[in-house]
Amino acid sequence: MNMSPRLKRFTLSGQGALIALVILCLVTALLTHRFLTPLNLSNILVQSSIMAVIAVGMTFVIIGGGFDLSVGSTVALAGCFAAMTMVQFGLFAGVAAGIATGITVGLINGVIIAYLGVNPFITTLGTMVLVRGVVYLVTGGAPVGDEQLPAAFLAFGSGRFLGIHYLVWVPAILLVILSWIMAATPYGRRVYATGGNREAAYLSGVPVGRVIASTYVWCGGLAGLAGVMLAARLQSGQPTAGEFYELTAIAAVVLGGASLQGGEGTLYKSIIGVFIMVVLGNSLNLLNVDSYWQRVAIGVVIIAAAATDRLRSRH
Amino acid sequence: MNMSPRLKRFTLSGQGALIALVILCLVTALLTHRFLTPLNLSNILVQSSIMAVIAVGMTFVIIGGGFDLSVGSTVALAGCFAAMTMVQFGLFAGVAAGIATGITVGLINGVIIAYLGVNPFITTLGTMVLVRGVVYLVTGGAPVGDEQLPAAFLAFGSGRFLGIHYLVWVPAILLVILSWIMAATPYGRRVYATGGNREAAYLSGVPVGRVIASTYVWCGGLAGLAGVMLAARLQSGQPTAGEFYELTAIAAVVLGGASLQGGEGTLYKSIIGVFIMVVLGNSLNLLNVDSYWQRVAIGVVIIAAAATDRLRSRH
Amino acid sequence: QEKTTIGVSLAQDDNPFYIVMLKGIRARAAELGFNVVTVSANEDKVKQINGVQDLVARGVKGILISPIDAVGVNAAYDAAKAANIPIVSIARGATSPNQTIHVAMDEKQIGRDIAEWTANAIGDEGKVAMLLGPSGAPTFRNLAEGYTETMAKHPKIQIAFRADGPLTRERGVKQAEDAMVANPDLKAIYCANDDVALGAAQAVEAAGRADKTIVTGMNGVPPALHAIKDGKMAMTVELNPFLWGRLGVDVLATYLKGDKVEPRVFIKHVLVDKTNIDQKLPKP
Amino acid sequence: MNAPAASARGLTKQFGPTLALDGVDFDVQPAEVHALVGENGAGKSTLVRLLSGVHQPDRGEIAVAGEIRRFSGPRDAIAAGIVTIPQELRLVPGLSVAENLTLGDPPLRRVAGIKTIDRAGMRKAARDELAQLDFAPDPDVRVDRLSFAERQLIAIARALRRQCRVLILDEPTAALETREIERLFAVLARMKSQGTAIIYVSHRLDEVVALADRATVLRDGRIAAMSRRGAFNVTDLVAAMTGGAAAAIEGLSASRVSQSPQLAAKTALLEDVADRPDAIGLRSGEVTGLAGLLGSGASQILRRIFGIGGEPSQMRRDGVARRIAAPVDAVRAGIGFVPGERRLGLVMSLAARHNILLPSLDRLARGRSRVGIDRAHADRLVAQLMELLDIRPRDARLPASAFSGGNQQKIILAKWLAREVGVLLLEEPTQGVDVAAKAQIHRLIRAFAERGGGVLLRCSDFAELTHVCDAILAVRHGRITDSVPRTDGFDERRLHAAIGG
Ligand SMILES: Nc1ncnc2c1ncn2[C@@H]1O[C@H](COP(=O)(O)OP(=O)(O)OP(=O)(O)O)[C@@H](O)[C@H]1O
Numbered sequence A, B: 001m002n003m004s005p006r007l008k009r010f011t012l013s014g015q016g017a018l019i020a021l022v023i024l025c026l027v028t029a030l031l032t033h034r035f036l037t038p039l040n041l042s043n044i045l046v047q048s049s050i051m052a053v054i055a056v057g058m059t060f061v062i063i064g065g066g067f068d069l070s071v072g073s074t075v076a077l078a079g080c081f082a083a084m085t086m087v088q089f090g091l092f093a094g095v096a097a098g099i100a101t102g103i104t105v106g107l108i109n110g111v112i113i114a115y116l117g118v119n120p121f122i123t124t125l126g127t128m129v130l131v132r133g134v135v136y137l138v139t140g141g142a143p144v145g146d147e148q149l150p151a152a153f154l155a156f157g158s159g160r161f162l163g164i165h166y167l168v169w170v171p172a173i174l175l176v177i178l179s180w181i182m183a184a185t186p187y188g189r190r191v192y193a194t195g196g197n198r199e200a201a202y203l204s205g206v207p208v209g210r211v212i213a214s215t216y217v218w219c220g221g222l223a224g225l226a227g228v229m230l231a232a233r234l235q236s237g238q239p240t241a242g243e244f245y246e247l248t249a250i251a252a253v254v255l256g257g258a259s260l261q262g263g264e265g266t267l268y269k270s271i272i273g274v275f276i277m278v279v280l281g282n283s284l285n286l287l288n289v290d291s292y293w294q295r296v297a298i299g300v301v302i303i304a305a306a307a308t309d310r311l312r313s314r315h
Numbered sequence C: 001q002e003k004t005t006i007g008v009s010l011a012q013d014d015n016p017f018y019i020v021m022l023k024g025i026r027a028r029a030a031e032l033g034f035n036v037v038t039v040s041a042n043e044d045k046v047k048q049i050n051g052v053q054d055l056v057a058r059g060v061k062g063i064l065i066s067p068i069d070a071v072g073v074n075a076a077y078d079a080a081k082a083a084n085i086p087i088v089s090i091a092r093g094a095t096s097p098n099q100t101i102h103v104a105m106d107e108k109q110i111g112r113d114i115a116e117w118t119a120n121a122i123g124d125e126g127k128v129a130m131l132l133g134p135s136g137a138p139t140f141r142n143l144a145e146g147y148t149e150t151m152a153k154h155p156k157i158q159i160a161f162r163a164d165g166p167l168t169r170e171r172g173v174k175q176a177e178d179a180m181v182a183n184p185d186l187k188a189i190y191c192a193n194d195d196v197a198l199g200a201a202q203a204v205e206a207a208g209r210a211d212k213t214i215v216t217g218m219n220g221v222p223p224a225l226h227a228i229k230d231g232k233m234a235m236t237v238e239l240n241p242f243l244w245g246r247l248g249v250d251v252l253a254t255y256l257k258g259d260k261v262e263p264r265v266f267i268k269h270v271l272v273d274k275t276n277i278d279q280k281l282p283k284p
Numbered sequence D: 001m002n003a004p005a006a007s008a009r010g011l012t013k014q015f016g017p018t019l020a021l022d023g024v025d026f027d028v029q030p031a032e033v034h035a036l037v038g039e040n041g042a043g044k045s046t047l048v049r050l051l052s053g054v055h056q057p058d059r060g061e062i063a064v065a066g067e068i069r070r071f072s073g074p075r076d077a078i079a080a081g082i083v084t085i086p087q088e089l090r091l092v093p094g095l096s097v098a099e100n101l102t103l104g105d106p107p108l109r110r111v112a113g114i115k116t117i118d119r120a121g122m123r124k125a126a127r128d129e130l131a132q133l134d135f136a137p138d139p140d141v142r143v144d145r146l147s148f149a150e151r152q153l154i155a156i157a158r159a160l161r162r163q164c165r166v167l168i169l170d171e172p173t174a175a176l177e178t179r180e181i182e183r184l185f186a187v188l189a190r191m192k193s194q195g196t197a198i199i200y201v202s203h204r205l206d207e208v209v210a211l212a213d214r215a216t217v218l219r220d221g222r223i224a225a226m227s228r229r230g231a232f233n234v235t236d237l238v239a240a241m242t243g244g245a246a247a248a249i250e251g252l253s254a255s256r257v258s259q260s261p262q263l264a265a266k267t268a269l270l271e272d273v274a275d276r277p278d279a280i281g282l283r284s285g286e287v288t289g290l291a292g293l294l295g296s297g298a299s300q301i302l303r304r305i306f307g308i309g310g311e312p313s314q315m316r317r318d319g320v321a322r323r324i325a326a327p328v329d330a331v332r333a334g335i336g337f338v339p340g341e342r343r344l345g346l347v348m349s350l351a352a353r354h355n356i357l358l359p360s361l362d363r364l365a366r367g368r369s370r371v372g373i374d375r376a377h378a379d380r381l382v383a384q385l386m387e388l389l390d391i392r393p394r395d396a397r398l399p400a401s402a403f404s405g406g407n408q409q410k411i412i413l414a415k416w417l418a419r420e421v422g423v424l425l426l427e428e429p430t431q432g433v434d435v436a437a438k439a440q441i442h443r444l445i446r447a448f449a450e451r452g453g454g455v456l457l458r459c460s461d462f463a464e465l466t467h468v469c470d471a472i473l474a475v476r477h478g479r480i481t482d483s484v485p486r487t488d489g490f491d492e493r494r495l496h497a498a499i500g501g
């Protein structure tokens, strides 16, 4: 081991995820000419957009030294609430309801974790199950809003602006704004400090409780937004949506170089992590790899991707 | 926050999980007289046995400062291999094959994590997916060994010794032996030391790499054994078995007071954690709680159970 | 004198198909004056066994079960047998000798029928994609086997794409998108159930291939029926889970009365396409 | 003389941009105490880490008892008989005193042929070792219950316990009481007489002069000087360390940094509302010292005032009553705290820059951009402070973990100077900093007071207390037993009596 592994990471690696992604794309492009077609590339962007929004929120929590398993259920609940509200009170009420739902879940997680001091894993596992239960209770387990959602909303789910899907603009814009917040505002620095060494941050007068709680609110709120986006894409609120999102999101963030010990992570790198996951699935489908072998390949590739980061940081 | 949070945990909490379990049982017993019937109690023991074996292994990894998401898939793979081998070469070969499978997976995890330094979350998420793929490849997705498993094996899955199911004896005996190893042998203390402060252990000459790798081998091997037990209970090797086991196991261990930062955890408390999860499901079924409400209840209760631990440790 | 209580353990509680089936069960039970006690399993075999054990412990008079696996949950049947409680499989069946009755659908046959219908609809030639069910779930394995073996009899039809996954609309969209990129000349998409099909249909429409690629589903849930009406989906198979649930209760009731019942009772399935959609649409 | 117990030839170690060691030759003979001194960042700990197998040299070789060795990790070094007390404490918080003390080689006994831990033996070993240092905690208490200095004793005892050919101590006395230091020296003397070779790294040059048979001076990763007992005194060492820069040496003289004037006009700055056995009253322009033996509760007083002592503290700040329940309140009240433990003062993964700015973030936000941090202003501030405290390397973008121990200590101080607090609570503020830097920090403390600030200084080095303070409070069992004012110098006997030394 090493006196300052962090330092080395800091100076040497950093771009492991990007490298892994590039290699992945090159290999796929060589194996099938369909990969680089405009249609497929735009598919990849759309398929990544929703997970990207979630991963950004997850990055907040992970930088703050936490963990959120409840995002998947939150996506479902927010999507269904949004759809139900929209049918009744129109587009904006619906969107607001979806995001508010996410913020509420995040707030609950945050308060329990930061102020009751309950372990993040247990807390968010609990809300993950609990929220899923609520989804089924409010929807009776059946999709909501089919055929009844406002046209404008459906357009948001499939339409484009400047040739790029609306769904893709969302994470793009978020990335710019939130990256600035993390890098250039006191709040952002406090999140890094709290995650890096909670005790030291506390002793420097950082209100660690509020900071930690806030990261879960971000994560919940963004999951809520993602739920709305998903509802738009699926033209309905789907109670079963978002299963396993939590693992994919966390994997993406960690692939992006964040440390589950907290204090490290970069928003845009997390999104690169998302691309790795999505492109992987996409290329395996394009190559028509048998779905059992797909699992083997996925397992190998994400470990390899994570390893690139480490191996580069060896010398 | 506090200069020595550990101190408080140490002196004040400790038995939070047990308290939560007792409360849970009392409430259920008051609500339905069927809870305390011999039949139901023996059901609970059997229902807990397999998860208990997994949770014990998971405790090793978590004390060592790690994390293992691959146990669920390992259970499935071990069960199927065991069944296939058993049909061909008989009972013992089958059991051995199952456990060996688990050890192999654990070894792979351990080496990648301890020596390549890849993050445990990514690594075991990768092997979780990968191993599941292998299960489907070797079984073609169909259950293996129906009707062909040795009678002795089926008996092991359902029979009793001294009125207690064989399946229950397994974790009971393991608990005694492994608790002793953790408490009394140099190896056990090394695991705690490595998890508690890897650098300190390293600087005092503890072979941290080997120690960490070994915890994953334990976890894998026990997951393998659990897979064999499950195959006996399901009278076949089931490729889809073990999904979500990883989360349940980790939840149980954390409920048992272990810290995901590593260095803390107690085997018997992890098993109390397992009982909390199982009794919870059992009581909700006995009380005929609607399955959607069950999710809500489960979420609330596990958070509450974890909170008991913290709240007691407040004053 | 106390009401008869029957226990119900379905494979999932978050799948519209089983949700409707449970409605049917409750409805019929109410008519017969039975209590219904449910336990959930959500595709977890151990959870289903535990659930049935809990039902037995609860002392129900009879059990309706939709076993997650043909073998995996035999322990549940053993538990019921041990307590002399009749246990009737509904929809999915089990190999257990202790299974009292199986109210079944003929999965392989349904697969064959979908395949024949598709072959005929695409002019007996071209590429088709299969969006399968969750790997390892036997119902969907049997459906797929029936479908595949029939397509094998059509030399000019090629299965160009196979992928499994959860039964969600989202996955239908994603995999259909990829399938159409991989095979621009795709003629038909087989979907393991209606949720996946609705997703696939949406992707097809978004890709502007509504007239070139047809989508088939299975189960006959209302949104799918509407999609067929609107020409977004080509066909689905109506199993009418509601009637199925009622039938299950009736079978159990007859048995509890002590009357003789065949060990396998089939529910009939109907292919629904634009020719017969209008009778099938739920009356507004 | 026969083969040296351990020797190094041409050792070179590079860390990214910084060349920490550059072709260093070094050796230590059996039954010899070889001191290693040098400014902060000179390369002492790096040399120690190479000798103890923590880092591997880029170039050069290490020999033990004449034969060349390659250490792939501390295990190899320990196996070769080289045992080290690292500069940064390394204990396992969750384990007991006894377990930590025997970490690595616990006493064993065979149960049914299986090696098992001999708990009784473990406790005994712990008691015996600690007894040598005149420290007797409960061997079964978890180490995270102990105070910093107490934990340092555990770390020392752990090393002393190992049978070794070479014992390396990297600033072992940084936070120790004179009494413990004397004990330690006694033990070292005994080990030396038994033939153990000892490498001793310290900034307390008087210790070095008293203890060392040889002293090697490192400067910028190179050997600057090497001389034998008797051939060097404190001034020589300082000259060699600093390359004779007189600037650094001045201010070391016992004569105290400028008396602050208008003693009369001093106003109450911070005081306890309630009168309690450990009540504190700080006046602007004054540096108040806290003297106490190990475990006296002196640090506890600082913690209490800062809002981390368990119960919230009720203080009057500039006459206004304030309830301080957490550091946030303290910082708002213009109070800064330098904890005795570096790991509590720094976020190692963050750049030095961000560590320095951490307490001041809210103020910086009031820049032109309102929400965002005023970068230009922040950069200027950081640059000034790194200059003022001579923090090296002068690269604010390096993570705190990349700085040497002493420089890390300076970064922690910089945090509160950046915040411009009115009251400083300092616990061992000069631990691990070199003589020049120590003098510089003393000057800063005085300057801070003269600008109207108040300082409460908990420091285990008596000389240092008497050097900087206007008044010293004696602490014993958590209560203040005496308050000794400066009347040109302190009545040391009175102080010792009061702390019960
Ligand atoms: N892990 C590391 N990464 C990068 N630079 C390092 C690392 N460790 C030490 N350095 C640099 O190497 C040089 C020597 O550091 P070292 O810790 O040996 O100094 P030192 O003599 O022990 O100082 P001090 O007396 O303050 O402990 C310093 O410039 C330091 O910044």
Ligand SMILES: Nc1ncnc2c1ncn2[C@@H]1O[C@H](COP(=O)(O)OP(=O)(O)OP(=O)(O)O)[C@@H](O)[C@H]1O
Pocket (backbone or CB within 6 Å): B003, B004, B007, D144, D145, D146, D147, D148, D149, D150, D175, D292, D293, D294, D295, D296, D297, D298, D299, D300, D301, D460
């Ligand atoms: N965070 C803590 N939790 C519990 N007990 C503590 C804590 N810190 C210190 N103590 C105990 O309280 C007593 C006083 O600790 P404190 O650190 O104030 O002593 P001190 O006078 O500063 O001596 P030292 O120089 O060892 O720090 C010590 O015996 C120590 O064991």
Ligand SMILES: [Mg+2]
Pocket (backbone or CB within 6 Å): D044, D045, D046, D087, D170, D404, D405, D406
């Ligand atoms: Mg040093």
Ligand SMILES: [Mg+2]
Pocket (backbone or CB within 6 Å): D147, D148, D149, D298, D299, D340, D427
């Ligand atoms: Mg102290």
